[in-house]
Amino acid sequence: MFLLIKEYMTILGLNYTKLNIETKQISHRGISINTTPKILNVTKTQIQAGKNQIPIVVIDFSFTSQFNPKIANLVINGNIVFQPKDESKTIDSWKKTNKLPREEEVEIINYLFVKITPFALFLSEIFRIPPIIALPKIELKQEKKEEVKK
Numbered sequence: 001m002f003l004l005i006k007e008y009m010t011i012l013g014l015n016y017t018k019l020n021i022e023t024k025q026i027s028h029r030g031i032s033i034n035t036t037p038k039i040l041n042v043t044k045t046q047i048q049a050g051k052n053q054i055p056i057v058v059i060d061f062s063f064t065s066q067f068n069p070k071i072a073n074l075v076i077n078g079n080i081v082f083q084p085k086d087e088s089k090t091i092d093s094w095k096k097t098n099k100l101p102r103e104e105e106v107e108i109i110n111y112l113f114v115k116i117t118p119f120a121l122f123l124s125e126i127f128r129i130p131p132i133i134a135l136p137k138i139e140l141k142q143e144k145k146e147e148v149k150k
Contacts, residue, residue, distance in 0.1 A: 009085060009104060011081070011082045012047075012056065012083060014078060014079075014081075014111075014115055015078050015079050015081070016076065016078040017060075017077050017078050018076070018077035019075070019123075020075040020076075021072070021073070021127050023128070023129055024070055024071050024072060024073075026071070026128065032067075033130065033132050035063070035133075036064050036066075037062070037063045037064075037109050037116070038061065039105070039108065042094035043060075044056075056087070057081075057084055058081050059079060060078075061077065061078060061080065061112060062076070063075070063112055063116045067130070071129065074120060074129070080111065089101060121133070
């Protein structure tokens with residue numbers, strides 16, 4: 001399945017390479033969670049499509065959720081395979097600044113949040129740690145009692 005993002009890049013795939021979940025203690029009150037996707041490396045390669053070689057870019061990433069107090073730690077590493085409109089510009093930007101062109105970086109980070117957050121929620125349920133995002137809750141409202149004046 002290919003995912004066309006805007007007019008300047010096509011995501012060809014998402015691969016997981018490492019998963020690390022560490023639980024330290026059980027506590028679900030007063031917890032703050034900092035989730036940070038980070039681009040670790042960008043490389044250019046090619047894939048075979050019939051008789052043609054198609055240039056692609058592989059982005060290695062880390063998706064980390066740190067819990068405070070330190071009750072757990074969640075790290076998901078992997079790579080995204082994509083075809084930017086101008087792979088030379090993407091690679092040159094990475095080599096010079098260790099950053100992608102801004103429009104590509106924003107789309108890649110958003111893609112990571114969209115694809116990995118549901119997986120991280122699933123893992124949080126299995127490992128009995130708080131979800132990395134706030135989930136909606138329905139609460140029962142207490143009816144206000146009106147005092148009757150005599």
